[in-house]
Amino acid sequence: MSPLARRRLTKAALNTTGVLVFLVATFPVYWMVSTAFKTNDQIFTTDFIPFPTQFTFEHISRVLTDGVAGHSIWLYLRNSAIVALGTVLIGAVFALLSATAVARFRFKGRVPFLALLLVVQMIPAEALVIPLFLSVRRLGLYDQLLGLIVTQVALTLPFGIWMLRTFVAAVPKSLEEAAWIDGASRFTTFWKVLFPLVAPGLVATSIFSFITAWNELIMSLYLISDPTKYTMPVALQYFFGQKGTDWGAIMASSTMMTLPVVIFFLFVQRRMVSGLVAGAVKG
Amino acid sequence: MTKTSTLPRGERNSATPGRRRAHPPRKSSGLPVWSIPYVLLIPGLVVIAALLLYPLVQMVTISFQKVGLVQISGRRPAEWLGWENYTGIxxxxxxxxSLRNTVLxxxxxVPLTLILGTAVGVLLHRLGSKMSLFVIIGxxxxxxxxPVAQGVIWRWLFDAEAGIINWALNLLPDWLSSALFGRADWTGEPWLNDTWSIYMVLTICVVWAGFPFIAVSVLAGLKGIPAELYEAARVDGSTPWRTFRKITFPLLKPVFAVLTVLSIIWDFKVFSQLYVLxxxxxxEAFNLSMYAVTEAFKAPPKxxxxxxxxxxxxxxxxIVTAAYIRQMFKQEEL
Structure with a gap:
């Protein structure tokens, strides 16, 4: 075989494998979406029906009107959105302050604080939910979305600081010093110089926190008992009924739950990786 | 990737004298300079202390106590039990x-996710830029x-009656299916009744959802390795496997270390997918996470x-984390 032919063959093999990986990764997602648009006849069959040939919005409209126990899926999407946005708004401010501290200043206790950030990330939510349940009850936050927001801030903050600090550190210090020499106050320097430059990183970190809070199951499961306060991951369980599973409804709902995450992912994928493995990749 | 590695260290050494010169008299908030980082840290520290560290201490305390319905409602203080909860479990x-399920x-x-992810990462590196982007998006x-939707999707794919997996297995020629699995008819096979097959489905689900992160991280690492190294290996007639072992793996070792520990941590506390499946x-199918919360929140709660x-x-x-943190601190540029 000539070198050229061999190179072509290698390239074809690589591309085929690539397409195969693409299919393996996307097929289950495709299957969820396509099931959401199939009629029940086409769902509950032992045949393979690759496309919803009798395309229907019946499941989508059913989960939007009847939903779970008479509550439209909108209610749960809204609850999830409130929790996730609340988490992001509080978390972003706290994370930015802490990240600025560790990225811009050398102070006593800085390294222990960074170590603490790593250690607390390893505490499983399953362990925290027991004491948090008791505290949340004592504070009267049980069955409140606010109670969920507070716990989600705690779960997302350590990673948020960890990720954001690399973005703050990436802004050249000389810019702030220049503003300083020109007589800007500390606050002006922070607000007019550092903040705009860190904003993209803040967006990435916020989206990451949003996704974490949006997906979170354990806290929502045990800190909320009022069905009108359920978040989406909890509400989804209720389609696995006693009488059998309503696959059309569940696929319609999980498609609607997955959609915002996929969109956000396309935005931040690269930054997320750099944040998670920052320490290692840079070494 | 490597460009910035020594910068922070140099900066640290020069920061103090450089700063002193640059500072004009400040019209500042009135706070002494040394206190500023501490003030900035207050909100973050309060959250971490109140919502992560305090509950952690509380969790340990509760594990030595009896906390049931009456104690939760506050009608009676928690009762001290000593090691009784531990001997009980x-x-x-x-x-x-549960422990066996968790560890197994x-x-x-973890290895399946890492191997598949690394293989796809290397593949992405070798593909043309358009094809690579296509696969990354996929x-x-x-x-x-x-995670909850992952569980839902795989539960559907492995559904006994209308699941596509049973349909696909039925497509296999009878002799092949019998030779491989000792059976030809898969109609109605209930995958989610028995612990072993539940964990098989869970493994497929978690590997499927987990390998992309590994692949993209490995790709990011690979992009930082100078192309000349591979060029040289090619000129020397090195096989792809040898190239991977002698160049890629040693250079990406720190990346692999972090990815391994992250995967271990994620897989040890897998919850949402198992909860759905x-x-x-x-x-019988509990892991430690599931066992802990169902025990705590069952009726009556324990x-x-x-x-x-x-x-x-x-x-x-x-214990696993200790290795991770040591790895992170070896980088010396926190």
Whole structure:
């Protein structure tokens, strides 16, 4: 075989494998979406029906009107959105302050604080939910979305600081010093110089926190008992009924739950990786 | 990747004298300079202390107490039990099967995720830029699916009656299916009744959702390796496997270390997917996470023994974490 032919063959093999990986990764997602648009006849069959040939919005409209126990899926999407946005708004401010501290200043206790950030990330939510349940009850936050927001801030903050600090550190210090020499106050320097430059990183970190809070199951499961306060991951369980599973409804709902995450992912994928493995990749 | 590695260290040495010169008299908030980082840290520290560290201490306390319905409602103070919760769970078969499930699952799922992810990462590196982007977008779909929805999707694919997996297995020629699995007819095969097959489905689900992150991280690492190294290896007639072993792997070792520990941590506390696939009634199929919360929040609740299980899980995780933190601190440029 000539070198050229061999190179072509290698390239074809690589591309085929690539397409195969693409299919393996996307097929289950495709299957969820396509099931959401199939009629029940086409769902509950032992045949393979690759496309919803009798395309229907019946499941989508059913989960939007009847939903779970008479509550439209909108209610749960809204609850999830409130929790996730609340988490992001509080978390972003706290994370930015802490990240600025560790990225811009050398102070006593800085390294222990960074170590603490790593250690607390390893505490499983399953362990925290027991004491948090008791505290949340004592504070009267049980069955409140606010109670969920507070716990989600705690779960997302350590990673948020960890990720954001690399973005703050990436802004050249000389810019702030220049503003300083020109007589800007500390606050002006922070607000007019550092903040705009860190904003993209803040967006990435916020989206990451949003996704974490949006997906979170354990806290929502045990800190909320009022069905009108359920978040989406909890509400989804209720389609696995006693009488059998309503696959059309569940696929319609999980498609609607997955959609915002996929969109956000396309935005931040690269930054997320750099944040998670920052320490290692840079070494 | 490597460009900035020595910068922070140099900066640290020069920062103090340089700063002193640059500072004009400040019209500042009136805070002494040394206190500023501490003030900035207050909100973050308060959250971490109140919502992560305090509960952690509380969890350990509760694990030595009896916390049932009356204690939760505050009608009676928590009762001190000593090691009773621990001896109680160690006597329980479900604890040991949960521990076995937790460890076995991690032992199988972590290497599978890492191997598949690395292979795809290397593949992405060798593909043309358009094809590479195409595959990255594809694997991002698997990565982006929320854990609960992952469970839902795989439960559907493995459904006994209308699942596509049973349909596909029925497509195999009878002799092949019989030779491989000892059976030809897969119609109605209930995958989610028995612990072993539940964990098989869970493994597929977690590997499917987990490999994209590994692949993209490995790709990011590979992009930082100078192309000349590969050029040289090619000129020397090195085989792809040898190139991987002698160049890629040693250079990406720190990346692999972090990815391994992250995967171990994630897989040790897998919850959402298992919750959807197995439910809370199948006690045989519990892992430690599931066992801890179902024990704590069952009716009547037994928070004490739930906390004891959670303590065991946390200790296991912290032991693994110790390696991770050491790795991070070796980088010296925090």
């Amino acid at each position: 160690f006597d329980n078969d479900i604890f040991w099967s 699952f991690a032992v199988v799922a 694997i991002m779909f698997a990565w982006a699916v929320p 197995a439910g809370t009634n199948n006690r 928070m004490g023994s739930g906390a004891a299980i959670a303590v065991v899980l946390t200790i296991i995780l912290l």
